[in-house]
Amino acid sequence: MKPRSSADLFTLAPVIPVVVLDDAATAVPLARALVAGGLPAIEVTLRTEAGLPAIERIAAEVPGAVVGAGTVTTPAQAADAAKAGAAFLVSPGCTPTLREAMAATGLPFLPGVATASEALALLEAGVTAMKFFPAEAAGGRPLLKSLSGPLPQARFCPTGGITPANAPDYLALPNVGCVGGTWLTPGDALAAGDWARITALATEAAALRPAG
Numbered sequence: 001m002k003p004r005s006s007a008d009l010f011t012l013a014p015v016i017p018v019v020v021l022d023d024a025a026t027a028v029p030l031a032r033a034l035v036a037g038g039l040p041a042i043e044v045t046l047r048t049e050a051g052l053p054a055i056e057r058i059a060a061e062v063p064g065a066v067v068g069a070g071t072v073t074t075p076a077q078a079a080d081a082a083k084a085g086a087a088f089l090v091s092p093g094c095t096p097t098l099r100e101a102m103a104a105t106g107l108p109f110l111p112g113v114a115t116a117s118e119a120l121a122l123l124e125a126g127v128t129a130m131k132f133f134p135a136e137a138a139g140g141r142p143l144l145k146s147l148s149g150p151l152p153q154a155r156f157c158p159t160g161g162i163t164p165a166n167a168p169d170y171l172a173l174p175n176v177g178c179v180g181g182t183w184l185t186p187g188d189a190l191a192a193g194d195w196a197r198i199t200a201l202a203t204e205a206a207a208l209r210p211a212g
Ligand SMILES: O=C(O)C(=O)C[C@H](O)[C@H](O)COP(=O)(O)O
Pocket: 018, 045, 047, 070, 071, 072, 091, 092, 133, 159, 160, 161, 162, 180, 181, 182, 183
């Protein structure tokens, strides 16, 4: 299912794997391994040159995947990611310029925030689904819990320092839609093409909460 709204991204799975690829050739088997484990939404960061071609390949060759672009920091990257076939966009922080560029693609997006003022600026613009980054460093679960009082309409995907151990506590918060993290795609498993290990990690993560 392609997400139509940003809130739809929260319904696909409890975890969005954040993927940093050095070689776009690994993108398709990696995406298949994650989907096989029950994690269809995949955020491929634009931190590496391989990011855009990886998005292109996954979008074209893995029908069960919902591939998005992460680390979107400029309007040009938002447009490029949309052109490559991204189904959603994620940014580590946000400015009005970046928000407008992401909105202009027509794709669902999760702009990054770390404070009440940043969340308020997005709420003023009608954006209620956000990435909370860097989650652990910025205050973690206590900060999110504190925001749920005054800003109950804001919902978050905490990312940055999330692990299988702390993910359940985040997912238990009323203002957390899903969490994100890189732990599903360890560098050594990627290098070795150990797709079975990645499917096993995805399966564990998918069980953190029933989808929907
Ligand atoms: O580049 C970005 O915009 C990001 O998306 C940053 C990632 O969310 C974090 O790097 C997650 O990393 P872990 O803490 O290893 O799970």
